[in-house]
Amino acid sequence: MFKKVVVILVILLSNFSFSQSLPEGFVYLSEVIPDIEIELRYLGSHNFTGRPVPGYENEKIILSENAAEALRKIQQELENEGYCLKIFDAYRPQQAVDSFISWSKNAEDTLTKTEFYPNKKKRNLFSLGYIATKSGHSRGSTVDLTLINANTLKELDMGGNYDYFGERSHHNFEDITKKQRENREYLKSIMNKYGFRSYSEEWWHYTFRNEPFPETYFNFPVK
Template structure:
């Protein structure tokens, strides 16, 4: 009896918790309970060097169709002994606006050596590494990689997440065979389940038939 009541309370809590999201969105953990994540914009380890406005909780939000498509990706990866690790998913417009403000502070180069050593900060938008209107804010774009299901270690993609440079491009040639195969493995399985890749960033994918192609949301992640 106590166990039944506990399950019922959990279901009620999760239901009410989900109702805080706009219709058509879901917490990814409700679809993929064992999803691994490292939400970079929630903490200091990102190209701005500080937590990003709009990120108030360690939760991944996506449109429902994107989350369900990722579930299929996860299932196939698990058959091969791997799984997904998420760096970013839905991103509030206020976060994007903070990136714009950051780009205008020429003196703030705290993270240059790690994230954009060979690029001028003011050029990151024109080069396509940051957008004034991000697909992430439409809720069906996700930044991710593949990890070993047992060790949870990232497989070698030949470059780090959010590195602003040619090494992040899908067609970057100076990779070893294993790195090229890993990138192609991720791209092929994401494509299989309805995602298109972004040529400038090996980790960036958008659901082809996204449900909100013209809407940029601004609700807080909490």
């Protein structure tokens, strides 16, 4: 009987997903939006540093409860129109931001220049506003995202790639097609409708206006 109980416990534990205890006011987005699409770029090497970023240990999206609830409402409205959200990044530990600073100081590391910053110098990325020493992401209510087709899960064409450091990423960039502009405006309008403000330099970057931790930069890992 004892051996049977042990076997059952082992099976149960093997199927149990251990998650960290989040600070009060934070949630895993998948618990609020179970069908949310995720491509956490900083967990892997397909990002502007060319390698996994410190502080990202699991493909989990963490946000403040307020921001997550707003995204749930956005997802619900989008699904009625045949679209969904896809998340690239949300809460970002300060240690990840610190690693970006170290990366920018290594002038010889240009592994990803062609894809992410072909016309910019690494040392200028901070002054140009593409990277910050203190990121709103670390406050827990900023999210990087795009729109996808709900049936095919294919990303809508926004006229520029995520984390591209250049004018093409700016909201007011003019050299894109009418459809690409409409897609950007559609994303912007629905995000604004539910309380998110855009960032002029990056079409994918939004911050919840009534963020609960406007002065706090967190450093717990994403796991």
